[in-house]
Amino acid sequence: MVKSIRSWRETFTTHADGSDATLTFTELVGEADGPTIGISASIHGNENAGSQAIVDLFRLLRGMPLKGRLLLLPVANPRAFAVNHRFTPIDELNLNREFPGDPAGNYTQQLARAISRHFLEVIDVHIDLHSGTDRPTVDYVYIWNDEAMSRAFGSRILYRPAQGRGGTVFTGTTKVVTLDRRGIPCVVVELGGGIVDQTPYVARTVAGVMNMLRQKGAIPGDVVAPPAQTVVREIATIRPTRGGWLEPLCPPLGEEIAGGALLARVTSPYSFETLEEIPTPYARGVMILSHLSRNLVESGDYGFMVGNLEGAEP
Numbered sequence: 349m350v351k352s353i354r355s356w357r358e359t360f361t362t363h364a365d366g367s368d369a370t371l372t373f374t375e376l377v378g379e380a381d382g383p384t385i386g387i388s389a390s391i392h393g394n395e396n397a398g399s400q401a402i403v404d405l406f407r408l409l410r411g412m413p414l415k416g417r418l419l420l421l422p423v424a425n426p427r428a429f430a431v432n433h434r435f436t437p438i439d440e441l442n443l444n445r446e447f448p449g450d451p452a453g454n455y456t457q458q459l460a461r462a463i464s465r466h467f468l469e470v471i472d473v474h475i476d477l478h479s480g481t482d483r484p485t486v487d488y489v490y491i492w493n494d495e496a497m498s499r500a501f502g503s504r505i506l507y508r509p510a511q512g513r514g515g516t517v518f519t520g521t522t523k524v525v526t527l528d529r530r531g532i533p534c535v536v537v538e539l540g541g542g543i544v545d546q547t548p549y550v551a552r553t554v555a556g557v558m559n560m561l562r563q564k565g566a567i568p569g570d571v572v573a574p575p576a577q578t579v580v581r582e583i584a585t586i587r588p589t590r591g592g593w594l595e596p597l598c599p600p601l602g603e604e605i606a607g608g609a610l611l612a613r614v615t616s617p618y619s620f621e622t623l624e625e626i627p628t629p630y631a632r633g634v635m636i637l638s639h640l641s642r643n644l645v646e647s648g649d650y651g652f653m654v655g656n657l658e659g660a661e662p
């Protein structure tokens with residue numbers, strides 16, 4: 349069983365309002381020895397489905413047999429989380445681009461350093477939960493360096509980023525810092541978001557993480573075999589170039605979209621005219637990030653992510 353549970357705060361600086369800037373951790377220590385598995389969420393403050401899932405995971409896991417230790421960081425960027433904002437409001441930086449951080453740097457770099465010191469550098473396995481925001485909904489899992497654990501989450505679509513891309517997109521993210529420094533197994537989950545009920549996504553996140561924990565031997569039980577999975581090697585991110593109502597026309601997440609089909613149109617909320625029609629970029633694509641309802645967007649917002657099925661693997 350879980351031998352002990354402890355929550356504590358680590359202070360890394362002060363705010364101008366007099367409060368301490370802190371990170372809150374919870375650890376569950378099992379009776380048997382085993383690795384420390386770190387689970388983090390809300391590195392982007394407006395992606396809180398993972399934070400919701402960690403609440404439910406805690407309630408489930410506290411009464412279960414556990415091998416090793418679980419270290420929970422349910423809110424990695426508390427100031428951004430509190431105002432439902434992707435970036436840290438204090439300096440408008442993307443926390444996920446500031447690792448390993450700097451204790452003498454700006455606010456987000458200090459936050460990143462505290463996460464590195466108190467979390468990334470003390471765990472043996474890392475599960476990082478991202479989601480869509482309160483507009484787009486997303487559904488895929490990255491394969492970095494532990495394909496079996498990535499597949500055990502149970503998503504139908506996985507993404508294996510091309511190697512040797514110069515590290516432009518991923519340099520400085522938690523993933524690469526974690527990988528480069530100690531090579532610990534690391535899985536990044538992208539699931540949920542949108543102006544829709546989050547209950548099914550949170551439930552799938554809980555079930556997926558539980559299966560990864562079984563796969564790592566942290567909790568007992570048979571690993572549930574994943575559904576038929578597709579691993580894409582290339583994902584296109586498509587952004588509307590006009591602001592207005594984004595009206596989705598595409599198939600559901602995980603479904604194929606044929607070449608020439610429209611992902612969405614952008615309609616003027618004022619004149620009702622069609623401002624833009626957004627086609628899918630591939631001859632054979634699969635829906636990875638989408639808008640599930642008519643959403644208001646600005647030019648350049650996250651629109652869609654489509655995986656290329658040409659060159660995809662089972």
Ligand SMILES: [Zn+2]
Nearest residue numbers: 392395478479
């Ligand atoms: Zn994110």
